[in-house]
Amino acid sequence: MLDSASLLKLLALLGLAAAVAILGRRMLLPRRYPGIPYNTASAGRISGDLPDLMPVYRATNEVTRAIADITTRKLGTPIAQLLFPSVRRPLIVVDDPREVEDIVVRRNKQFDRAPTFVGMFKPMFPTATISQFTTPALRAQKRLWADVMSTEFLRRVAAPNIHRSASELVELWRLKASTVHRDRPFDVHEDFKDATLDVIWTTVVGDNPGATRYSIQRLQSQLAGKEAADLTPPDGHCIKEQVAYINDAIARADSSVIPPLALKLQTYTARYRKFRRTVNGEMRRAMQKAAGRFHSLEVGRLEDEAIDRCAMDLVLRRQILQAKKAGVTPSDPTRDQTMLDEMFVLLVAGHDSTANTLCWFLRIMELYPAVQDELRAVLRAAFPGPAPPSAAEIVQADVPYLDAACEETFRLSCTATCSLRQALVDTHVLGCPVPKGAELLLIYCVDRAPPPVDEALRSDTSRASAEKLGDGLQGAPGRDLGTFQPRRWLVRDEQTGKEVFNAYAVPSLTFGGGYRGCFGRKLAVMELRIMVVLLILSFEFLPLPEDLRGMSAHEKVFREPDFPA
Ligand code: HEM
Incomplete structure (x- = not known):
């Protein structure tokens, strides 16, 4: 039997142990930012949102979509936090295209590259712009390179390279379609990777690595019954x-x-x-x-x-x-x-990003034959031939439906699903307090209707921009965002009565935006444009067999279509 003093001591010890256990558990529970929605069940377990995230990710193979699905989409809010075990601070998910655009384009003084993003590139490319926060040194470095994306430079240097690559791709596919792959689909991803590698290497470094030319030669020698070893690969x-x-x-x-x-x-x-x-x-x-x-x-x-x-x-x-x-x-x-x-x-x-977008373009053309027909008819009218149009003709032509088809491809393919920013000051997003140092995951996919937002919660700049340019997401351009409709980007000019391309129809976020948006955007747009014209004028892309059809994807650095045939 214990005397009362010993009993008291034991009780005190047990109480202390319980307090330490409770305190310890509290310290292990996920950290949270006040005033931002989160899953309450996740806040009560040490592993936070991870047990919910993993099965959704495994089922979809798309991490960004899985994060949105278990946070903003599940809670029905445009902003929410993803909770981690307490060693890591939460990630604030912003899933509203208008506000995301506002953050990257108009709020550069409040938000910059996030440490997690910088950490992705710094170990391998420590001094490249992508691995830097925005500092005066970074600005000087960007100025040094800025002119390689000027319209004049791209038209003179990049456009002919793209045209050559696209023409070689046409040659390769004609050969494939008329010989070894007659009437059968073939994987186009490697071919697009070769073509975009030729473009980017030639545009950045100079000499052509000849990846597509080598594929043509390999196939020709295979058809001639020669051994692959007889062929010497090009230097590049x-x-x-x-x-x-x-x-x-x-x-x-x-x-x-x-x-x-x-x-x-x-x-x-x-x-x-x-x-x-x-x-x-x-x-x-x-x-x-x-x-x-x-x-x-x-x-x-x-x-x-x-x-x-x-x-x-x-x-x-x-x-x-x-x-x-x-x-x-x-x-x-x-x-x-x-x-x-x-x-x-x-x-x-500039390589995988563009190759994936091109794969998406073909995937979409196979799924939307009526759009493919319309695009071809428009292109035939713009470039009557008989010779294929030159690079200069393609980049200079005013073809609103072509602009619209390219923009719609970037939107629906959603090749880059998100980016990260860090708050440089204490601020607010959609009415929620965002503390200095917090990291935000900005969802760049504009392919499904965003959760509803009270207009009063938006930033002043976001509201001012919608007043000036309109909020397309609330109107006709924002309907059926999961489908491919180039016409959402077209409006009738009141003065001329002509159809014109409206770049502001809905937010365009595939390349991010603002000072830290994609440096290569103009090159990527030009590349898609030239490839689209030459491919659509050269081939009809037929619907794929059922088992290869659909828009399912897996996300690596970029979002890739499954079965890119
Ligand atoms: C379809 C093709 C492409 C897509 C979807 C894409 C997408 C993106 C995205 C989303 C970002 C981050 C932007 C942000 O944080 O707001 C980015 C950054 C960047 N991209 Fe692209 N990109 C593409 C093609 C290219 C090409 C062709 C080049 C180079 C020639 C390029 C070079 C860069 C660079 C250097 C950055 C970092 C910019 C900085 O840190 O300031 N990209 N890109």
Whole structure:
């Protein structure tokens, strides 16, 4: 038996243990931001929202959609927080296209790149713009590269490269369709990857890696009964393997528990070092050639932009020109890590993204034969032929239905599903308090009706913009967002009575927006436009067998269609 003093001591000890247990559990429970909706059941368990998220993700293979489904969509609110085990702060999900657009386009002083986003790229490309917060140094770096996306540069340098690639793709598919794949669907993803690699490498670094040309030659030699080993791959073929590796490595890390750590660890592997060595080697060779050419030119000649054959030329030429004008010896560009990193990122960001969008375009054309017919009729009227239109003709033509079909492809394919921003100050989003330092997941897909929003909760800039440009989501353009309807982007001009393209019909977020929006947007738009014209004028894309049909997708770095045939 215990005496009363011992009993009291025991009770006190038990009470203390219980208090420690309760306190400990509280500390382990997910952290929450006050005033932002969340799942109450998740707040009461250490694992937060993760047990709800995993099955939805496994069922859909789309992580961004799964996050929205278990937060904003489940709660019926345009903003909600995703709760994690307490080591990580919640992620604020914003699932309202108008407000997302407002944040990225008009609220740059309040929101910047998020540390998690920067952490995704910094280990591999530490000095590229994509891996930087917005600082004066970043602004200077962006200015240096800005002109490679000018309309003039793209028309002169990129458009012919895209046209050549698209024409080679047409040649390859004609060969495939008339021989080994007669009357049977074939996977187009690899072909699009080859074509977009040729475009981006030629536009950024110069010499054509010849990926599509090599596929044509391989098929021709196969048809001629020759051994594949008889054919020597082009010099740039090694690039394809390296770019494929880095895309996969980023995608794998992206779906790991701590992506930045997974990426950092990847940089210590022999495979990563091989990638860096090979691509650095190729880029340095190209740089040396270009620098040699520019060093031998006088200042007056160096001022001529027409001598640039690729983005690297433009930047190198200006650096050498600046040094010559200042009377100093130009630094060795092959030692310029920032330049190498920037070129790496342009290659990686501009390759898979565009290849996936093109796969989506074909997928959509197969699913919407009436739209495909209308698009072809419009294009035949605009480019009567008989020869296929040139690059210049395609980029200069005023064809509103073509603009609309391309914009609708970007919207419905939703190749980039989201981006991350960090609050730089204490602020509000849709009436909810967002503390400085909080990270926001901004949903970029505009393919289903967003949850309803009380207009009074919107920011001043969001309301002002809707007053000026209208809120298309509430009108006809916002109907049936899950379907492909180019006409949602067309309006009749009251003065001329002609149909014109309205870029503001509904928010366009595939490329994000604002100062930290996609750097390569204009190139990607041009690439889709030229490819669409040449492919639609050359082929009829027939409906696929039932088992290959549909809009199902899986999300890696970008959202890819299942069965891209
Ligand atoms: C269909 C094709 C493409 C899609 C869907 C796409 C999408 C995106 C998105 C969503 C972002 C993040 C924007 C944000 O946070 O608001 C981004 C950033 C970026 N993209 Fe693209 N992109 C595409 C093509 C390209 C191309 C062709 C290039 C290069 C030539 C490129 C280079 C970049 C770069 C450098 C950034 C980082 C910009 C910065 O940090 O300031 N992208 N892209």
